[in-house]
Structures are given as structure tokens and as C-alpha cells.
Amino acid sequence: MNYNTQVLMSSLTRLGYRAADIYQAFRFAAVDQPSRPVRQVDAAAFLDGPASYRTAALGVVRTAANETVQQTVEATRSLGAPFLVVIEGDEASMWTYTASGVTQLDSTSASQWQTLLADHKKFGPGPIRQLKALQVREDVPTTGLLFDPRTLYGIQASTQLALDELLTQFLSHFDGARTTAGQLSLQTHYEVLFPLVFRLLAGKILIDRADNRVSTIDPDDPRQVAATVETLYSLSPQRLQWTKARVMQLSSAWLALREGLYVRNVAADDLAFVYENTLITPETRKAFGTHSTPYSVADYVIRSLRLPEGNAAAQLRVYEPFAGACVFLTAALRRFKELFPQSWTVGKVHEHLVSHFVASEIDPFACEIARLALILADYPNHNGWRITREDLFESNRLAGRVSQCDVLLCNPPFENLDEPIEGISVHKPVVLLDAVIKTPPAFVGVVMPSGFSTHKVYREHIRRICEIYADVEVMVLPEGVFRHASIGAEVLIAQSRRDNSIIGEGSSDDSTIRKSIVRRADWPRFTQTLQTSSSDVEQVNPRSSPGLVALRPLRRLWDCLAEFPILDNVVELHRGLEWKTAQRDASRSEASAGFRRGLHRRESLAQFEMKQATYIDTRPSNLRGGAIKYRWSSPKIICNAARTSRGPWRLAAVVDMDGLYVSQQFFGIWLRETAESPLSLVELCAVLNSPLANAFSFVHDEERRFRVEVMKRIPIPQVRISRELDSLVADYMAVCEEDDGPLFFSRPKSAADLLLEIDAMVLKAYDLPPKLERELLRFMNEGQRPSRAAFGGYLGTGRDDAAIPLHKRLVMCRTNIQASWRTLTEPFPKGVADVFGLA
Numbered sequence: 001m002n003y004n005t006q007v008l009m010s011s012l013t014r015l016g017y018r019a020a021d022i023y024q025a026f027r028f029a030a031v032d033q034p035s036r037p038v039r040q041v042d043a044a045a046f047l048d049g050p051a052s053y054r055t056a057a058l059g060v061v062r063t064a065a066n067e068t069v070q071q072t073v074e075a076t077r078s079l080g081a082p083f084l085v086v087i088e089g090d091e092a093s094m095w096t097y098t099a100s101g102v103t104q105l106d107s108t109s110a111s112q113w114q115t116l117l118a119d120h121k122k123f124g125p126g127p128i129r130q131l132k133a134l135q136v137r138e139d140v141p142t143t144g145l146l147f148d149p150r151t152l153y154g155i156q157a158s159t160q161l162a163l164d165e166l167l168t169q170f171l172s173h174f175d176g177a178r179t180t181a182g183q184l185s186l187q188t189h190y191e192v193l194f195p196l197v198f199r200l201l202a203g204k205i206l207i208d209r210a211d212n213r214v215s216t217i218d219p220d221d222p223r224q225v226a227a228t229v230e231t232l233y234s235l236s237p238q239r240l241q242w243t244k245a246r247v248m249q250l251s252s253a254w255l256a257l258r259e260g261l262y263v264r265n266v267a268a269d270d271l272a273f274v275y276e277n278t279l280i281t282p283e284t285r286k287a288f289g290t291h292s293t294p295y296s297v298a299d300y301v302i303r304s305l306r307l308p309e310g311n312a313a314a315q316l317r318v319y320e321p322f323a324g325a326c327v328f329l330t331a332a333l334r335r336f337k338e339l340f341p342q343s344w345t346v347g348k349v350h351e352h353l354v355s356h357f358v359a360s361e362i363d364p365f366a367c368e369i370a371r372l373a374l375i376l377a378d379y380p381n382h383n384g385w386r387i388t389r390e391d392l393f394e395s396n397r398l399a400g401r402v403s404q405c406d407v408l409l410c411n412p413p414f415e416n417l418d419e420p421i422e423g424i425s426v427h428k429p430v431v432l433l434d435a436v437i438k439t440p441p442a443f444v445g446v447v448m449p450s451g452f453s454t455h456k457v458y459r460e461h462i463r464r465i466c467e468i469y470a471d472v473e474v475m476v477l478p479e480g481v482f483r484h485a486s487i488g489a490e491v492l493i494a495q496s497r498r499d500n501s502i503i504g505e506g507s508s509d510d511s512t513i514r515k516s517i518v519r520r521a522d523w524p525r526f527t528q529t530l531q532t533s534s535s536d537v538e539q540v541n542p543r544s545s546p547g548l549v550a551l552r553p554l555r556r557l558w559d560c561l562a563e564f565p566i567l568d569n570v571v572e573l574h575r576g577l578e579w580k581t582a583q584r585d586a587s588r589s590e591a592s593a594g595f596r597r598g599l600h601r602r603e604s605l606a607q608f609e610m611k612q613a614t615y616i617d618t619r620p621s622n623l624r625g626g627a628i629k630y631r632w633s634s635p636k637i638i639c640n641a642a643r644t645s646r647g648p649w650r651l652a653a654v655v656d657m658d659g660l661y662v663s664q665q666f667f668g669i670w671l672r673e674t675a676e677s678p679l680s681l682v683e684l685c686a687v688l689n690s691p692l693a694n695a696f697s698f699v700h701d702e703e704r705r706f707r708v709e710v711m712k713r714i715p716i717p718q719v720r721i722s723r724e725l726d727s728l729v730a731d732y733m734a735v736c737e738e739d740d741g742p743l744f745f746s747r748p749k750s751a752a753d754l755l756l757e758i759d760a761m762v763l764k765a766y767d768l769p770p771k772l773e774r775e776l777l778r779f780m781n782e783g784q785r786p787s788r789a790a791f792g793g794y795l796g797t798g799r800d801d802a803a804i805p806l807h808k809r810l811v812m813c814r815t816n817i818q819a820s821w822r823t824l825t826e827p828f829p830k831g832v833a834d835v836f837g838l839a
Contacts, residue, residue, distance in 0.1 A: 047129050
């Protein structure tokens, strides 16, 4: 069998791989196996260096004596190569990794194994680079091969878990509970230990990669390893007094690190994960507003930008303010290496990147982690990365930095400033947007707080951005995707900057406006495929349809209701009581001096129904704000002030005639004394519980706690709803109170039937066009309604169903049921009756 070093190299170089990117006897950790053993392939080819599972392209391996071919392929998955040539005895086969498992593509005799790699259109660097790069548009053509790029995210998750365990074990040697006097303590010396652990991790990577630059050092001496890394990459030397106790402590920790996970194949992204997940302290996270960007979000942003190729790409200056661990810049580095002229040498690519990629960060430790992440992403090149430690909110420094870049990528802190910068705003994201508008970069990808696309604070900035850029996208992320933070977020992606950023009155220039949504249930799929749950695209004129209004769900419905009266016309709406002390101490289960009967937790409320009242503290000395002055003893509506779910059903309202007090978890809603409202409290309560009000809140307010301004803008009917509504609501409440079970249910209508009738009456009062009503009900068929009765949704709202209003559909159903009942109760014809009689 012709299977020697020269043949391996020539077979892979003929495909287009550079000799420097081909490794013989390449070793890596099988991170997807419990013991994470070190495996080896005879040869591996990589893309765009450095060698890692992200850049692995092809592998050639022999089966082990105790393994089948399939077992070898599965055990080699962590290499990260989409294709693997396996030699077993007299046979050679080509394999890949698909969504359903390992799959054989071809086979031949072992002596002809090179023929499996003959097709450079499938196995060359270009096709495999495209294959491994997840596409953000489903309509982008692929190479047609079976490899599933989601495999890479599985390897990434396993690698990051292994790294976290490795560094947690290292840091355990510095746990204050275990250390003795004179030793280093994580609680006291973390500013020294965290940079040190990254120097040692970088040293371990160099040692595991058998880098010649560390071949002469003593690998058992951690201080020498750290000093060598500092020299190689021009890092500031650490100042620390090394006593005998500390040297022994560090040596023990280094031994655990050295003999732990084999890290030759890790990617730079994994260092960013370690920074955010393992090393950053709660104090640092709070002080600097750190909320690390998920890697998939950075990849989505970078691959959404239509960046030029070749020499045009080389002209772009890329800047990441508030860089953290440089997640965006690291993703951009990978992307730009794909775009640069293929004739560029490794040295020229590095020289260009360090002169055109810049970052800023206030946290000194994050600066160091960012620099090391970029160094390892650009291995084996030396340092040179410009990561500036600076406060960008001092002297409006941010605007100056933004004016010097062509590509702006960042995840800014969301916390407020103590005072506005040059009168702009106290909101840090607003200050960033203001800088973008003043000197617009060619490409923008920035993470914004949840509610960005609808909140009035950003309205004018969004309008201007949609005028400046002809292609604007907002991607809505669910809550819980940021580590150590429950917040959601929205990502602004803007490109195709207009030559003239001010659109004239008579301009017909349209913009592409896109709103993409990633639902919580679809987040795992997004992280593996970069495919969003939904994407709505419109071509609009920014002058006639300012901002993102054109992309709001049910926008034709809101246009139809634009001239309707709003809730604020007829009611006063206020949040409930707030306390100076912890809210959990503000309620009691029994009556007590200074405590009044009321609602404390939002779980106490369902639609049309109070489930559990308690006694809440109304003593003025314990209260904050002036909510105690409102007319709590008067008839009113009580409505939740924070959503009941992430879905479109989120409002629960009930009429209160008992003078209850409520906490800030609720709104109190009173009829205005000066307004002549055509609607009663019961009718307004039904409106708030209706699909229309819930949809309006969901579309216009993505915050967890409802904004008062949005609640006040809920459209209300212009006419009375129906005199029958009071009795329907009373019947519904009575049915909910019964607990006879289905076998003994004595009422003719179920609670779900009564909810449908109430909704039908409310919608009839709006007198919507039937198609808009059907669109609304179809929209509201998702999620769980905050009612005690199980609600099955609205039937007959499919796209092919006739657009019949709900109230007419219910009449038709009742008519059909009555007709069927009459048919069943009529006597059988004589002939049929005789047949049954003979049976």
C-alpha cells in the first residue's frame, strides 16, 4: 500500500492545502467521550490556520486494532474535519458526519486510497470552507454534500465544558477555604491569578502544539512558562512576590493543568467562554456591565454583512468597543481570512489584521483575555493587537473612535450613566447610536437592550438609521441566552449606507427592513444553524414608514385602529404600592395593624378572577412613592403589570368592587371622573382580557414589566359592547368556581365556551374587517391564556378558512348543534324502527 509521508503530503497539497496547514501524526482530545482520551490521525489538513476543530478540513486515519471503521470515525469526530479517509486492511473509505450520524460516502481498495481525494471541487479548501460556514439565509446554495455543520457546535460545547472543568480544578488550588497563611487566595489575589491562569493556559497550548518557541523551557516550571508567554507576546510581566509556599502551591496547580485536557485543538472562541463563564467575578460583571455575546450571535452578525472580497475587504477598518473577550473581533477575524486575496501569505494577513482590527475595553483583565484570544486565533503569529484600555464614555471618546471605523461590531453595557454625556443621554446604548448616526460606518452590528425596536427612547435613532442605511435588520433574542443574565436583547444590523443620508420629500428610494425573531424553544437550533424562528421583510420608503413600524406584527390591524379611542381617554392607570424594604416582607396572610386586604403577587390574578387575596402593608412610613394616594377604595380594574408569559397571552384583568390595595406587580385602573366613557368597568375588563389588547401589548411592548405608555395606548371600541356581557362574565366566574368535574357538570356552557363568547362580543364592538380579525385570532392561537379555564384557541382561523367573524362563527356552530340535536331526538321512520325492533 502506497501510504507514506510523501504521498500523504502530495495528496493533500494537490487539493490546494498549504504545506504549513498539513500536519502528520496530529493528536487531539476526543472531547465528546467521557474520559476525553487523546486520539491521533495519520494526517490532517486545516483551513486558514491555526489548527483547531473550527479549521479542520480533512483527516486520514488507520483503524485501531480493537475498533471497527465506524467506531474509528465516531471517535475521530472531535477533530472537527468534515471528511475522514479511513484505512482498514485492504479497504479505504470516505466518511462524513450527518445529522443522523456518521455516513460512508465512498470506498475503494487501500492501495488506491488517494482516488477518494481526487475531486478538488468537493474536498479542496474553498468548498470545505463554504461547507463549514453556517449560512444565515436558508436560500443560500450549499455544496450538496451531507456534512452537518452543527457538528462543530457539539464539539464546541464539549470543549468548553472540558476547559471549564480543567480551569476550575486549577483554581481550586487557590480556594481560600483550602489555602494556608502566605499562600495565594482566589478571593484576595484574583487580579493576579486570573491573568496568570491565562498565561499558563496559553503556555499549555504552545506545549501541547509542540511549538518550537517553547522547546527549550522547563515545562515543569510554571513561572518560566508564564514568563516565556509574556516575552513571546509582549505582555506586561506580573509583579508578585514568590514565597516557597506560593511556588509549591502554583506547582501543584500547574501539574493539574498540564496533565489535564489535551488542548492542542481548542479554538480562540473557547477562551472567550472561559473568561465569561469561569473567570469573571460577579463584582466585575456588575461594575462593567459585562454580558458576553453568544458566539452564534456574533457569527450571525458577521455573516449577515455583505462584506466585499479581495482587495476591497482589505480596505475596511474593523472596531469593537466594549470588547470584553473580543467575541465579535474573533468572529470577524475568521470571516476576513476567508475574504482576503488567497495569494496573501500568512505573514501579510497578520500584518494587515493587526493594523485594521482595533478594540477598546475598560476592564484590564478583559483586555488581556481579548489579546490572548486574538493571538491564539492568529497562531503562530506574534502579538501586535491593539486592545486599548479606556473608558469610552469619558469626554465622548466613543464618537471619535466610531468615526474612524468602517465596520462597527459590539455589545455595549446596558446600564445608565450617572449623568448625560454632552447632553445626549444617560442610556449607554443611546450614546452609542448617537455616535453611529453622526459618522455612520459602512457596516454596523450592535447588540441592543430588549424592547429596542419599540421603545420611545430609541425611536428617533431608529428612524435616522433607517434613513441612513438601505438595509436594516433587527434580530430579537429570547431571554436567558446571555450567561449570568436573564435579559433578552435585540441585535441591530445595518448596511448599504446611502451616499446621501438625508432622504428628500419626493424620494422614492426604498429600504429593505427586516425583523428576525429567535424564540426560546428555537435557541438551540439557532446556535447550531444560525437559522432564526421567523423573518419578516418589507421594502419601504423610510420617509412614509419611519423606523421599523412596517415590520410590527398585525400592522394592518394597527393601521385600521389608528383613529380609535385609546384606554388613556377614559381611565386613570397607576402602578400599585412600592416599599422601602424587601417586597417579600410587605404581605401577611392574616389581618394586622397597618395592613389592608389586597393582592401582592401576580399569581393572585387570572382573567376575570382573583385567585388569592392577602394583606399588604399600607403604613406610610414603609412606602416609597405616592401610590397610596390613589382611589384604592373605589371600584376599579386590577390588571397585572408584568407579563404572565413570554407568549402573546400576557394580560389578566378583573373588576374589583371590594376596595383592594395592590403591589407594584399590578395596575389599578379607574374610570376618569371627568370623562363620559361609553364603556363600563366590566366592558373595559373584557377589552383588556381580549385577544386584541393582548396582541397590542405583545407587539408594542417586549419588556417583562409593562410600560405605562403602551398600556394607555391600547385601542378601545367606540361603542358599547353588549348588555349581555355582564351576565356572560358572571357565568364564566361561576363556572370557574364550580368543582364538580366533567361528569357532574350541570351548566350548558363550559368556561372555554364562555370565554369565546366574551371575546366574540368584544371583537364585534371593534367591527374589524373579517380578514384582519382572522389574522389576529390566528396570531393569538399560540401560548397559554392566563385564565383558570383551559383555553383551546380559535378554530377556523387557518389561511384557507373563510374570513368569518368570530361572533358569526359561534352562531353558526350553535345552529348546527341545535339542528343535530333535533335530528337525534326525532322518532325513527317506521321502517328503521322496525329493523331496530327485530334486532
